[in-house]
Amino acid sequence: MSHLTNLLRKEVKELMTGQMIASMLLMIFMFAILGNVIGNVQSEAMKQEVRISLLDLDMSAESKKLTELLNSQQNVALTTLGTESTEDALKIADNHSSSALLVIPSGFGEKIDNKEGADVDVYGIVRGLGIMDTTNSAKTQVAVSVINELIAQEYVREAYPGTEPSNILNPVRPKSFIVLRGVVSEGSPEMITSLLMGQSVLVPVILMIAIMFAGQMVITSMGMEKENKTLETLLTLPVSRSTIILGKIGGATIVAFIMSIIYLLGFGYYMRSITPNSSISMPSLSMGVLGYALLGVSLFLAILVALSLSMLLGVYSQDTKSAQTMIMPVTLLVMIPFFLLMFSDYTTMPTALRALLFAIPFSHPMIASRALLFGDYAVVIAGIVYMALFAVILWLITIRVFRSDRIITAKITFRRKR
Amino acid sequence: MTAIVVDGLRKTFGKIAALDGVTFSVEEREIFGLIGPNGAGKTTTLRILSTLLKPTEGSVSIFGHDVVKEDSEVRKFISYLPEDAGAYKNLKGTEYLRFMAEFFASGRDRESMVKRAAELTGLGERLNDKVSTYSKGMMRKLLVARALMMRPRLAVLDEPTSGLDVINAKEVRDTIKRFAKEGTAVLLSSHNMLEVDFLCDRIALIDRGRIVETGEPEELKKKYGAKNIEDVFIEVVS
Numbered sequence: 001m002s003h004l005t006n007l008l009r010k011e012v013k014e015l016m017t018g019q020m021i022a023s024m025l026l027m028i029f030m031f032a033i034l035g036n037v038i039g040n041v042q043s044e045a046m047k048q049e050v051r052i053s054l055l056d057l058d059m060s061a062e063s064k065k066l067t068e069l070l071n072s073q074q075n076v077a078l079t080t081l082g083t084e085s086t087e088d089a090l091k092i093a094d095n096h097s098s099s100a101l102l103v104i105p106s107g108f109g110e111k112i113d114n115k116e117g118a119d120v121d122v123y124g125i126v127r128g129l130g131i132m133d134t135t136n137s138a139k140t141q142v143a144v145s146v147i148n149e150l151i152a153q154e155y156v157r158e159a160y161p162g163t164e165p166s167n168i169l170n171p172v173r174p175k176s177f178i179v180l181r182g183v184v185s186e187g188s189p190e191m192i193t194s195l196l197m198g199q200s201v202l203v204p205v206i207l208m209i210a211i212m213f214a215g216q217m218v219i220t221s222m223g224m225e226k227e228n229k230t231l232e233t234l235l236t237l238p239v240s241r242s243t244i245i246l247g248k249i250g251g252a253t254i255v256a257f258i259m260s261i262i263y264l265l266g267f268g269y270y271m272r273s274i275t276p277n278s279s280i281s282m283p284s285l286s287m288g289v290l291g292y293a294l295l296g297v298s299l300f301l302a303i304l305v306a307l308s309l310s311m312l313l314g315v316y317s318q319d320t321k322s323a324q325t326m327i328m329p330v331t332l333l334v335m336i337p338f339f340l341l342m343f344s345d346y347t348t349m350p351t352a353l354r355a356l357l358f359a360i361p362f363s364h365p366m367i368a369s370r371a372l373l374f375g376d377y378a379v380v381i382a383g384i385v386y387m388a389l390f391a392v393i394l395w396l397i398t399i400r401v402f403r404s405d406r407i408i409t410a411k412i413t414f415r416r417k418r
Numbered sequence: 419m420t421a422i423v424v425d426g427l428r429k430t431f432g433k434i435a436a437l438d439g440v441t442f443s444v445e446e447r448e449i450f451g452l453i454g455p456n457g458a459g460k461t462t463t464l465r466i467l468s469t470l471l472k473p474t475e476g477s478v479s480i481f482g483h484d485v486v487k488e489d490s491e492v493r494k495f496i497s498y499l500p501e502d503a504g505a506y507k508n509l510k511g512t513e514y515l516r517f518m519a520e521f522f523a524s525g526r527d528r529e530s531m532v533k534r535a536a537e538l539t540g541l542g543e544r545l546n547d548k549v550s551t552y553s554k555g556m557m558r559k560l561l562v563a564r565a566l567m568m569r570p571r572l573a574v575l576d577e578p579t580s581g582l583d584v585i586n587a588k589e590v591r592d593t594i595k596r597f598a599k600e601g602t603a604v605l606l607s608s609h610n611m612l613e614v615d616f617l618c619d620r621i622a623l624i625d626r627g628r629i630v631e632t633g634e635p636e637e638l639k640k641k642y643g644a645k646n647i648e649d650v651f652i653e654v655v656s
Binding site: 003006009010013014017228229230232233235236237238239240404405408409 | 431465468469470471472490493494496497498499500502503504505506507508509513517518520521522561564
């Protein structure tokens, strides 16, 4: 067994504690439970009938027709109230557990007949702010808007017998196409925004999870060495300092990889459970094999930089507790580009902001995920070269620190000014 | 061959001089004790010899190899036991010993090294338990066994019996004597004057970063008209 393999095995055994395995299993369990519960609540809410109370103060043929149209809609349980005041109707509707009270004022039928447009008062009765309550409110609005469309269709049928009402109501039907890099595809600019939004959230989320887990593992590993007083012995063994660093980074990467995969699987399951199945496909907005390869390299280098940076910060930790706080600068360097790129595009930013983003190595996979969709390889390759240089320099500094006294004597102390 | 040659060793941390011209030598098979009050520079000396710290001035060679220029060569034949050392808590006792042995040997040689260490610890079946469950004494015995299992040419032991009860401390002292007879040079530091008197062929008294006296325990006792090393120590340091 090589020294590196020996060190890797030790690192994995030290980091993969029973406590950690238990917390990972708990995390999967929580995601599964949450996903199932929220998913079921949403689908149940959509299936359930919405209870609507109706007060007809007009009692005209038109108001009765409206009542019939409402009654004929699926998922609507309509209760017609016999009272004459809105206040009383509201109390009764509330007692009937209705989600809304519709009041048809007197003169409704006359206005409809004269094609003047008539008001219907909709009182939404809110009992809570849960998913079920908000879904019921949305369903009431849909029911009312469907009535509007049905009445409009009646008008058209009366005026133009034998004509399909939708041809009159919506005479122009736009069919959207997008031309991107000379390729024409069916779709709307909103679809691009939606696709880019997915990209701009997904890549940073993956990056953040991977960096935080990996960085945490490396720093914890150093913190444990210091807390358990094992570092001095380790450094006097006949093994090179670069092998020790590689062993620590490698061990942390293995554990972080397992944790990230489990976390992402759990998170993916949760997201699938709570969001409806919709996939956007834009042939002209796809990365291709080269694009995915470059994105992979960019992500790998960003994680390598995070590991090297964490290793360097770990030197200054005194124990596992102080190690937990040492990850903060790394997390901050991921958060800055995440928020900046969420609200604006790299190419349209002011030069100073672009320079700042370029200087932060963790920006590059986020920039790459968008740039590659538009075939802008230059900025991606520049980022890869920059991150590679950054990683090499960090690696050299880390080896230098490991070969110096600082590995034994370094500590960060926060002294109060007197 | 001379095991250790330390010449004019100085080590500063900022403005503080931890060592200020330390000079001594240790022969093969010799047990050499470094004794002195807290903060005298004992641990700094041992750390420099173990390649953990770099000297500010002066030179240290171990079996003819410079500790700065040939540090990786030096690490092949030294074994360092720090005073407050610990072991990897999530490993079992045997796993820890095997992990350490792997750096010095492989296959059967490694297994015989682990077997030797297991005997030295005297922990028996408890070696199959995780290190996190060990008492302070058990941990120290594990670490002493780890330091000696590869029969190093030089063992650098900082307070080897720290935390051990009388019986276990005696066992460790006997083990160190036996290893020295079998060829290991030992440099140790200790606060326990009885231990130093019993174990060491020669001792050096260190105070404020300087060696203030060197010699055989009997020779020093005679020189200062003292009954034991403790009295010599007080006489010299005060």
